[in-house]
Amino acid sequence: GExxxxxxPTLSVQEGDNSIIxxxxxxxxxxxxxxxxxxxxxxxxxxxxxxxxxxxxxGQRVTVLLNKTVKHLSLQIAATQPGxxxxxxxxxxxxxxxxxxxxxxxxxxxxx
Amino acid sequence: xxxxxxxxxxxxxxxxxxxxxxxxxxxxHNSMYWYRQDxxxxxxxxxxxxxxxxxxxxxxxxxxxxxxLNKREFSLRLESAAPSQTSVYFCAxxxxxxxxxxPGTRLTVT
Numbered sequence: 001g002e003x004x005x006x007x008x009p010t011l012s013v014q015e016g017d018n019s020i021i022x023x024x025x026x027x028x029x030x031x032x033x034x035x036x037x038x039x040x041x042x043x044x045x046x047x048x049x050x051x052x053x054x055x056x057x058x059g060q061r062v063t064v065l066l067n068k069t070v071k072h073l074s075l076q077i078a079a080t081q082p083g084x085x086x087x088x089x090x091x092x093x094x095x096x097x098x099x100x101x102x103x104x105x106x107x108x109x110x111x112x
Numbered sequence: 113x114x115x116x117x118x119x120x121x122x123x124x125x126x127x128x129x130x131x132x133x134x135x136x137x138x139x140x141h142n143s144m145y146w147y148r149q150d151x152x153x154x155x156x157x158x159x160x161x162x163x164x165x166x167x168x169x170x171x172x173x174x175x176x177x178x179x180x181l182n183k184r185e186f187s188l189r190l191e192s193a194a195p196s197q198t199s200v201y202f203c204a205x206x207x208x209x210x211x212x213x214x215p216g217t218r219l220t221v222t
Contacts, residue, residue, distance in 0.1 A: 008152055032209050043116075043202050043213030044155070089154060093209050098143050098162045099170065100211060102154035 008087060010107045019077040021106045023090035028071060030092035034100065035064060035075045038087045047075070047088075077108075085110045114138055116214035118203050124220045125193040133188040133217050135203030143206045144186035145170075146178060148199040149216075155202065161186055193221045 013019050025033065031052040036044035050057045050064045050073075057064050063076040073090050087107050091100040119134045137144065142163045147155040147170075157170030161180040175197060177189045186205075190197060198221045204211040 034210060041216075043204075043215050045213070046210055049210060098206075099145070099157060099160060100209070102156075104152065104154040 008105050008107045010109060012109045012111065013080050015080060015082060015110055015112050017080050019080045019084070019108060019110075021075045021077075021088050021108065023073040023075075023103050023106075025071050025073055025090065025092045025103070026101065027092060027094055028068075029094050030101075031095045032093040033064070033066060033073050034091045034093075035062075035073075036089045036091060036102075037084075038089065038105070040086075044089060080108075080110050082110045082112055084108060116203055116205055116212055118201075118214035118217050120217060121215070122218050124222065125190075126222055127194060129193050130189070130191050131193065132190075133201055133203075133219075134185070135187065135214060136185045137203075137205040137212070138184065139205060139207070139212065140183070141205035141207045141212075142183070144180065145204040145206075145211065146176075146186070146188045147202045147204065148172065148197075149202060150199050158188065158201075190219075193219075195221050197221050 034049045035047040037047050038044045048059045048064050055066050061078045065074045087105045089105045090103045093100050116137045145160040146158040156172050158176050159178040161167045164183045167178050179187045201217045203214045
């Protein structure tokens, strides 16, 4: 069957490079954001989250930046490894709602 | 701790057949969700259950029904499968906002 990654924007990097994946979110009232990683044939996996009262949050090798003025979210992956190859989704939540709205995703391809 | 489990992993149906996709979580989460994922698209919400005893429609509910059997289990039923329902189906659960996903069910309707 077709891969979920077909027809998605693709970012190709070399192993060891830093990667930046971008996401434009839709609702200015959203106050919580998550990045997910989805490897081929698997379910999405949580990477990092950020609340709207922050503009930056760091994890292990990952940093999320939030620009509420232009409704933009980015995921930075330091020293990208072949195991980082996957589809990355952003998701947003509005306070008081129990659902997430997902972006369409970006495929990251890391060459050794 | 298995997290979120889904059965079956793969299924092929003929148009008009019915089936139920099963989902269970062992994290004591209140909310559970069913999504479908099609090539080039993000995850689209079919139905969700914010708590035991409640269910609500998501973005694409037509052709589906759900049952929140108890706090652990949330099933998705296709009464009369159509080729447009060929997709990968994911179940998820959460206590607050971060959702935990199952491994998915790949469904093909011929």
